[in-house]
Structure formats: C-alpha cells, structure tokens
Amino acid sequence: MKPILFLLLLTASYLQAQTASDSTALLQGSWEIQNLPKGIIWKKIHFQNNELFKANQSINILELPRKSRQFSWALTTADSLPKTDKTKGQLRPTSQIAQENGAIVGVNGGFFDVKNGGSVDFFKSQGYISDTTRALKGSTAAFHGKAAVVIANKKLKILKGEPQVGWEYHLPYKDVMLSGPLLLLNGQPEILAKNAFNDNRHPRTCVCITHHNKVLLITVDGRSSQSFGMNLPELTFLARQLGCRDALNLDGGGSTTMWIANQGVVNYPSDNKKFDHEGERAVSNVLLAIPK
Template structure:
C-alpha cells in the first residue's frame, strides 16, 4: 500500500510538472509575430525537440481585437445560396473560397460530407440555409452539432447548444455555423468523453474568445514528424493558456487550413502527407474576416 501511495504521488507530481513545463514552453516560445492590420495580429511558433506535450507542434494563431474596426466576419460556403442554382454539394479549398469572397483571412469551418459535398451540420448565411445541410436521424445531435458560432458584421460569439437535433433553428441570428465539440465555456473547461476523436492526436482548427474581447483563430498542424497534432485535452489546455474564456473545435484533420491575404496558406495542411503549404483539402465552408466596405457596412 505504501508503494502504491508513493507511485500515485509520483504520478501527480509528474502531471503537475508536465503542465508547468507546457505552460513555460508556450510562454517562452520564440513566437514569430506580425501585425497584419490594426487590431489583427498573426503569431506562429514551431515547437521542436518535443517541447510541447512531449511532442513537436506547429501552431498558428490570429488575434482579432475590438480595435479591428475596418473588418467584418462572414461565414461562407462552397454552395450557391440561390435556390434556383443546382450547384449543390460543392467542395473547394479554403484558399479558393477566401479569394472568391475577397477575404482578408480565412480558416476552414465546420464538418462536411467528404464524398458528396455539403455541410453535415446546420449553416445559415444571411438568413438562408443551404439545402445541402443534413440533419442526422434520431433526436440526439452529433458531437459536432451541439455548439457553434454566430457572426454579425463585427460581432462574433460562440454558442453553447443542446444535445438535441433542432436547437439551432430557434436561434435569433442570421449567420450561424455549427461545429464541435465545445472545449471551454465561460472560463470553464468542458467535460470531453473518452473516444478516439477526442483522445488521438490530429491536426486541429479552433476558434475562441477572450475576456478582453479578442477573437482567436488557431490551427495546429499534425500527422508529420515535424508536428504531431493535438488531442482535444491538449487543445483545450492551449486555449486556456492563451486566455480563452470560450473555445470551439472546428473541423480538423486534412481540412485544417489558415489562409492570409498576400501570404497564402501559412500552416502545413496534411492531405499531401508532406510538411509544406500545398496539402489543402477541399472543404464545404469557411469562416473569413473581410475588409469593411460601404457595401457591407
């Protein structure tokens, strides 16, 4: 019994030391930082020699503050919102969607049907719902359909939903994208069930909001020796260390992409199995920040 107690104490100390080590790795990392515009900052760090979570990690962060008054948020889709247009189930790269919509920056969005195209979760854009949106059979919403985001020009918010299909139809917003799972809500970590999606390391995309009014777009590369990727507990820890009060997981894996105007894709998408900027996967939707003009004021 004494030996067991001793080993448990060692495990607790190790876990505590590991958390401290990871906190210090994030705080002391040589973040490459660049101001893209007033109130919009891009940060990048490559954690090598297994510095973060005992793994190599490649992390991009874009911070958008309240000072970014010349920009608006938009949810975009590869499908036409024109009901008469039969071009449904479309898939295009995040970079292509961004350029087609004259974006300043873009991150891939919610989950989609890789084979047939179209979102698998609720999306509403300017009050319209693309008809590729699918509702799952049964009454329980999928794990990626129990939370989401709502945007309205300069306003951005994370939504906590219900485990029931249809909760999103009651929301009083014109621009909604469901995704999940929710990682943090009002300064508390969410309880994540034990499963392969949550527990295995993958490339990840994430959005979060801070007390100071910043919105963060985060990508973590994965599936390579240069960057292992994160499980959702590690991603939650990262968002907490970055000061996120609420955080939401987006579609990840080969979909994970962060695009910046005049720089292109800045993360290392994994679909080509190379650690370069060329491995983008075609997706159904994305979240963009767009330059504010008289037309969209």
C-alpha cells in the same frame, strides 16, 4: 512576459496529460509575431525536440478584434450560388473561397460531407440555410452539432446548444455555423467524451473568444514528424493558456487551413502527406474576415 501569453498563465492540474513544463514552453517559446492590416496580429511557433506535450508542434494564431470598423465577419460556403434543392454541394479549398470573397484572413469551418459536398451540420449564411446533406434523425445531436459560432451584432459569439436535434433552428441570427465539441465556456473546460476523435492527435482548427474580448483563430498542424497534432484535452489546455474564455473545435484533420491575404496558406495542411503549404483539402465552408 511575452505578448503571446498576455492574459493568463494557468495551472495544468485539471488535465493530467499537461504539465507546468508545457506552460513554460508556451510562455518562453520563440513566437514570431507580425502585425497585419486591419488591426490583426499573426503569431506562429514551431516547437521542435518534443518541447510541447512531449511532441513537435506547429501552431498559427490570428488575433482579431471581436468587432471592427475595418472588417466584417463572414460565414461562407463553397457554393457559388444559393442552393434550393438537394443537388450535390460544392467543395473548394479554403484559400480559394477566401480569395473569391476578398477576405483578408480565413480558416476552414465546420464538418462537411466529403463525398457529396455540403455541411453535415446546420449552416446559415446571411439568412440562407445551406445544410445540404443533413437530416434531422433521432433525438440527440451529434458531437459536432451541440455548439455554434454565430455573428451577432457584427461580433462573433460562441454558443452552447441543447442536446437534442434541431435546437439551432430557433437561434435568432442570420449567420450560424454548428461545430464541436465545445472546449471552453466562461473560462471552464467542458467535459469531453473518451473516444478516438477526442483522444487521438490530429491537426486541429479552433475559434476562441478571449477574456479581453478578442477573437483567436488557431490552427495546429499534425500527421507529420514535424508536428504531431493535438488531442482535444491538449487543445483545450492551449486555448486556456492563450487566455480564451470560450473555445470551439472546428473541423480538423486534412481540412485544417489558415490563409492570409498576401501570405497565402501559412500552416501546413496535411492532405498531401507532406509538411508544406500545398496540402489543402477542398471544404464546404469557412470563417472569414472581409475588409469593409
């Protein structure tokens, strides 16, 4: 069995759109695997000839220890200085934010206000709340505000929140990033609403905690004939096949970016409508691993 499926090979019966042939494609695919510094493993594959979900797919995965003596997890904003007012937030490419913070790897983070800058959901970094455009309106949290990734005792943790607005303000953590939808919790798929965001194929970014206590950062490229992207049931299927116990969807589309030190942007961001490494979108926040 190839290392990429070192945990589980699960059936596809819970989602009709995915089949045993998709499991086989993931198992037998020609994954490129590279060991990076600090105990990080980079895995990538480009499925062509409509091999996965009857489509072309380009997937990058970073496998990291959930807690390490060699690096620290960081949730970081594009704002160079803490903001104490409602002025316009900054937006910068994932690669730039990662380099400015001396990171070794990073992916884009949660959803943000493209026009005004700033996260549209609760975002706390080192105890500072920087949700610059979010307003506590109504009673029901948005689909991208019902789960979170947090840093707890120097480890990443994925949490399922409450349905009501404001649940996150009671979390006892200094680093919190809301996102969603939640895909997996304790190995079981969450119920996903039937809507265009969930059901249509787009570039996707995902963070997972595996059954073997590893973190997987996953990007799936899309909006190209070279890589169609995935809907969220397909992304959930992929996460389960990779052995994920908990999995959370992050901002995707043109935001989807994976950056590695000394490698640069390794996926194919879609904002320039080309299948190359140059199409990064400026974003509000990122998830990084920073060397100690």
